Amino acid sequence: MLTCTQVTKDYAGVRALCDVTLDVAPGERVALLGHNGAGKSTLMKIVLGLIPATSGRVTVAGAGPGSRTAREAAAYLPENAAFHPALTGREQIALYLRLRGEAAAKAGALLERVGLGAAADRRIGTYSKGMRQRVGLAQALIGRPRLMVLDEPTSGLDPVSRREFYAILDELARAGAAILLSSHALTEVEARTDRIAILSKGRLVANDTLGALRREAGLPIQIEVAARPGTVGEVAERLSGTRVNGVRVALHCGPDDKLARLGQIAGLGGLIEDVEVMPPSLEDLYTHFSRRAGE
Amino acid sequence: MSRVIAGAGAEMRIAMRNRWVAIAVAMMALFALVLSAAGSAPTGRVGADALSVTVASLTSLAVYLVPLLALLMSFDAVAGEVERGTLPLILTYPVSRAEILAGKFLAHLAVLALALAVGYGVAAAAAFAAGPGAAAGLAALARLGATSLALGAVFLGVGYALSALARRPGAAAGLVIGLWLVLVVLYDLGLLAAVVADGGGGFTTQVFPWLLLANPADAFRLYNLAASGAAGVAAGIGGAAQTIPPAWALGSLLAWVAGGFALAILAFRRVTP
Ligand SMILES: Nc1ncnc2c1ncn2[C@@H]1O[C@H](COP(=O)(O)OP(=O)(O)O)[C@@H](O)[C@H]1O
Ligand SMILES: [Mg+2]
Numbered sequence: 001m002l003t004c005t006q007v008t009k010d011y012a013g014v015r016a017l018c019d020v021t022l023d024v025a026p027g028e029r030v031a032l033l034g035h036n037g038a039g040k041s042t043l044m045k046i047v048l049g050l051i052p053a054t055s056g057r058v059t060v061a062g063a064g065p066g067s068r069t070a071r072e073a074a075a076y077l078p079e080n081a082a083f084h085p086a087l088t089g090r091e092q093i094a095l096y097l098r099l100r101g102e103a104a105a106k107a108g109a110l111l112e113r114v115g116l117g118a119a120a121d122r123r124i125g126t127y128s129k130g131m132r133q134r135v136g137l138a139q140a141l142i143g144r145p146r147l148m149v150l151d152e153p154t155s156g157l158d159p160v161s162r163r164e165f166y167a168i169l170d171e172l173a174r175a176g177a178a179i180l181l182s183s184h185a186l187t188e189v190e191a192r193t194d195r196i197a198i199l200s201k202g203r204l205v206a207n208d209t210l211g212a213l214r215r216e217a218g219l220p221i222q223i224e225v226a227a228r229p230g231t232v233g234e235v236a237e238r239l240s241g242t243r244v245n246g247v248r249v250a251l252h253c254g255p256d257d258k259l260a261r262l263g264q265i266a267g268l269g270g271l272i273e274d275v276e277v278m279p280p281s282l283e284d285l286y287t288h289f290s291r292r293a294g295e
Numbered sequence: 296m297s298r299v300i301a302g303a304g305a306e307m308r309i310a311m312r313n314r315w316v317a318i319a320v321a322m323m324a325l326f327a328l329v330l331s332a333a334g335s336a337p338t339g340r341v342g343a344d345a346l347s348v349t350v351a352s353l354t355s356l357a358v359y360l361v362p363l364l365a366l367l368m369s370f371d372a373v374a375g376e377v378e379r380g381t382l383p384l385i386l387t388y389p390v391s392r393a394e395i396l397a398g399k400f401l402a403h404l405a406v407l408a409l410a411l412a413v414g415y416g417v418a419a420a421a422a423f424a425a426g427p428g429a430a431a432g433l434a435a436l437a438r439l440g441a442t443s444l445a446l447g448a449v450f451l452g453v454g455y456a457l458s459a460l461a462r463r464p465g466a467a468a469g470l471v472i473g474l475w476l477v478l479v480v481l482y483d484l485g486l487l488a489a490v491v492a493d494g495g496g497g498f499t500t501q502v503f504p505w506l507l508l509a510n511p512a513d514a515f516r517l518y519n520l521a522a523s524g525a526a527g528v529a530a531g532i533g534g535a536a537q538t539i540p541p542a543w544a545l546g547s548l549l550a551w552v553a554g555g556f557a558l559a560i561l562a563f564r565r566v567t568p
Binding site: 045048049050051068071072074075076078080081082083084085086087091092095096098099100101104123136139 | 390
């Protein structure tokens with residue numbers, strides 16, 4: 001649905017994107033991660049045809065970015081969604097519906113879906129940032145888009161709203177929409193996306209499933225063992241781990257030693273209260289890939 | 296077309312809520328009332344009915360007021376969207392930049408039309424109340440109304456173009472006020488000074504009429520004064536009004552309507568969100 005091939009973008013003297021190649025297939029959810037200024041918004045604007053790439057090729061639904069076909073296929077949620085403060089939520093969504101050739105009367109249902117039913121007839125000037133973000137999401141849902149480009153869509157949303165937001169995304173992806181979303185909040189995209197792409201200073205330094213990235217990075221796994229009362233010293237010694245506090249012992253091991261380590265722990269039998277295995281977090285992976293690219 | 300109408304509908308709501316409708320209507324009505332009150336004093340013109348006299352003075356009013364209203368309504372059109380950050384999203388919709396501008400244009404034109412209808416209606420009512428025979432001036436009033444709207448359309452288009460070039464509402468406001476001063480006020484003063492200095496030479500007879508035609512505000516004035524045969528009451532440009540056929544003046548005004556809007560589209564196309 002979306003292909004970017006060797007996309008490079010220079011702003012007067014600044015290289016914002018360098019040789020980025022990235023595809024998103026129908027039904028796939030791809031998270032685009034990166035520091036501030038990594039080039040996430042720039043890539044999205046190029047995909048939408050808002051700004052031209054300096055070089056490289058982009059297709060959306062088989063057509064050039066910004067073409068009629070591409071614009072009809074794609075929906076966009078900008079980084080800080082803004083609307084005219086004098087219009088009500090319903091009027092604003094009605095306008096967007098009509099611009100996509102849909103009936104204005106659908107505005108009410110869309111606003112309900114993003115939880116703005118009660119505020120639909122208030123002016124957007126009175127909305128909070130989170131509410132404006134929901135208006136932005138509502139307009140992105142218009143007319144079953146085949147590609148959704150969402151720039152930091154959950155910024156300004158509270159945790160419950162984020163859950164609802166990802167539930168809506170899951171539904172869209174199941175219906176076949178290709179979804180590209182950028183985010184700062186790594187923990188929340190961890191479980192909610194099919195693939196992770198990491199941009200660092202304009203370069204794509206990683207682009208794979210979370211599992212594959214973990215294997216590739218080979219980062220140590222952390223195991224935390226909770227000992228029975230009074231046995232923490234013995235447990236720490238026999239597992240050669242580190243005492244964290246009066247009951248907990250922390251161990252580190254490579255991905256390949258995981259089963260052997262767990263076997264040792266099981267061998268202690270009655271000394272152990274509980275075990276927790278923590279794979280490298282997305283933060284760890286993100287740091288790993290960003291740093292590796294910098295060298 | 297339905298997309299243009301959708302845009303116009305939203306723009307119309309915004310104009311009402313920003314009180315632009317109320318301001319435009321109140322301004323036109325107020326000035327028309329003041330003119331009617333002043334015009335009811337004996338004018339010394341023999342043979343003219345009350346409405347024709349009113350139309351002549353409304354013409355001199357409209358030449359200042361209509362461009363000003365149009366520019367005040369239009370300067371925010373593109374710059375305001377850039378500043379609010381609403382432009383990138385709308386540009387990802389399957390709607391062309393020309394269609395976006397056309398929606399704003401329709402709405403602003405409707406506001407102007409309403410203000411003109413109220414203002415000129417008030418003036419006409421006063422003329423009819425002043426005495427019989429006012430019906431003789433109705434044709435002139437209709438011409439004035441239609442060309443006032445065209446004059447407004449010119450300055451709406453030019454205002455959008457400046458709004459797109461400036462990209463910031465503050466700068467756009469400065470540009471449109473400057474343009475108004477130059478085209479509507481200083482241009483005529485400059486021409487007048489040149490004509491006086493020329494003393495009836497080649498400039499006055501050969502160049503001056505074309506320079507008048509080239510300015511949409513002057514073309515508007517020329518057309519209305521010449522068409523209503525009231526050239527005599529207009530000081531300053533009366534002589535030239537007789538040498539230029541009214542149809543040319545009208546042609547210039549209409550060409551400016553198209554040219555102004557084309558400029559707006561060109562300038563808007565150059566804005567990168
Ligand atoms: N209009 C612009 N002109 C010049 N430089 C820009 C412009 N927009 C973005 N940049 C630069 O391009 C880089 C990438 O920015 P951006 O895509 O906004 O990053 P992100 O969205 O990942 O935070 C940054 O260094 C930023 O300063
Ligand atoms: Mg960004």
